[in-house]
Amino acid sequence: MDNVPGMTTETGQQATSAQHLRDAMVRQLIDLGAARSPRVLAAFRTVSRHLATPQVDMAKAYEAESATITKTDENGVDISSVSAPRVQAMQIEQADLAPGMTVLEIGSGGPNAAYLAEMVGDQGHVVTVDIDEDVTARAERFLAETGYDRHVTVVTADAEAGVPVHAPYDRIIVTVQAADIPPAWIHQLKDGGRLVVPLRMRGMTRSVAFVRNGERLVSDDIQLCGFVPMRGAGENRMRLAVLHEADGEEVALRLDGHPEPDVPALSAALYEPGTEVWSGVTVGGMESKDHLDLWLTTALDNLPLMAAKPAARHRGIVAAASPIGIPALVDGGSLAYRTSRRTDDPDRWELGALGHGPEGQKTAERLVEEIQAWDREHRGQQARIEVHPAGTPSDRLPSGQVVDRPHTRITISWP
Ligand SMILES: C[S@@+](CC[C@H](N)C(=O)[O-])C[C@H]1O[C@@H](n2cnc3c(N)ncnc32)[C@H](O)[C@@H]1O
Structure with a gap:
């Protein structure tokens, strides 16, 4: 210029x-x-x-x-x-x-x-x-x-x-x-x-x-x-379902079209010891998990992000926290969220899930199955996202997960 x-x-x-x-x-x-x-x-x-x-x-x-x-x-x-x-x-x-x-x-x-x-x-x-x-x-x-x-x-x-x-x-x-x-x-x-x-x-x-x-x-x-x-006519904020509230230690599920969770049951479940399930899938310390998380939300229906303050992690209420949120599979009064542990290689982490509640183990196993499916079938790939006008019949949409919004039908598919 x-x-x-x-x-x-x-x-x-x-x-x-x-x-x-x-x-x-x-x-x-x-x-x-x-x-x-x-x-x-x-x-x-x-x-x-x-x-x-x-x-x-x-x-x-x-x-x-x-x-x-x-x-x-x-x-x-x-x-x-x-x-x-x-x-x-x-x-x-x-x-x-x-x-x-x-x-x-x-x-x-x-x-x-x-x-x-x-x-x-x-x-x-x-x-x-x-x-x-x-x-x-x-x-x-x-x-x-x-x-x-x-x-x-x-x-x-x-x-x-x-x-x-x-x-x-x-x-x-x-x-x-x-x-x-x-x-x-x-x-x-x-x-x-x-x-x-x-x-x-x-x-x-x-x-x-x-x-x-x-x-x-x-x-x-x-x-x-x-x-x-976004503000104005397109404003559409997520709703928070707070599972744990104490000064600076909040843990909440961010709801974006997800079913209404059973907050008292999930909150009680979170305070009980959890069950770890490990996947055998490892990632590098700097490797991003964003495509994995997008795969998980395509494969699993009730997977809001769990947001937790770092203080909640330090107090041991949750084992993992990220400002963006961690995918958490919800099943009635049980939930399981993605977590990781160190491997013998200082730069590699194994992915797993930590389940809480009466069905905690089963829910964690379900999440781990999809982590393994991602590793087997979709690792290194990007999803294909399409936007179609609202009212497009489902049989004219690509196969995959559909997100319905007032103006559009958004599809997330994997090759
Ligand atoms: C992250 S900031 C933009 C940063 C900017 N592009 C830069 O130079 O880095 C997002 C802006 O979007 C604006 N915004 C929110 N809703 C809007 C809407 N409906 N129409 C236009 N602007 C909007 C906000 O007021 C805010 O200033």
Whole structure:
């Protein structure tokens, strides 16, 4: 681009140290596998993202894994942020952008729109929309300060209706968690265009890269991610079934269309000693379990994610905890959740399940059977996710798990 990003308000010394931080961030993005294309790397080397979050340390703004929360609601739920560079780079790679494209970003912040502007160049156009006027005002200030305002149009609106005035788009990148795909997003995308969206299916959110094929979307890449929840007409929050409540030690099931659990029975079961069942399947310490978990939710019907605070793990109430949640198979008053133990190889862990309640062992065995099935049949593969309009008859859907939402029928299948 012909501007010199970030130079308007920085001294020469600040600009030099920002450039060092950007270069280090780009090396981290490569190491994490989040970015590889030369044009993506160049964009991340260029944008002065720290100017969007003057409230945080400049070094923090360039940490690859660090998101900056910019707004929290009255219940303490994060509702706006500048996403972590790793997540932004991953989605931009998924979008496969080229110069001259028209792109819609849903959920604004500033830096990501600037990266998109770098990717589409002077002949391209970026539209960024946010439901929150505080956010769009902040994004506008950042884009003006860094010189990207010439290539980015900022709109304040509920993105449920897309932004028809600038459609059709070559790419739509959603940067807020969505439980459904509004028809406007499909219709405002060119046929063959790509929609990248953090889609929540049965409690699990994945950044899915879809290609539009008529009225249908078909995935070609799926990555683990976490995003703030959608607000406005598409709001669809998960409900928490709290199994254990003590200061800072909460354990809860996140319900997303799952049957109503028997909370008193499950809660009592959790306090009783559990039964471990081991699978013989091992994973590397750094190996992601996101495809396994997506397989488990395809294969098993009642598998909400169990969220537990680290303190609950330290007190021994649960044996495993993760901020994203751990799949837990529920069967009446019994439950079993995925866990792991060290093997003789210091970098490998064996997967298993810990069952609680009268049917705890059987439930753990069932979960372990599906861990073994994944290892045998699906390890190293990605699921295929398709989005069809609501009302599509079941016999016209691909085989697999179906997630019904108000606008769409989402299918998850495995090769
Ligand atoms: C993670 S932030 C966006 C981060 C941004 N893309 C960046 O530069 O990193 C998600 C944003 O989505 C916005 N949002 C939530 N619901 C929305 C809706 N229905 N329409 C448009 N924006 C929405 C929130 O206000 C929030 O600012």
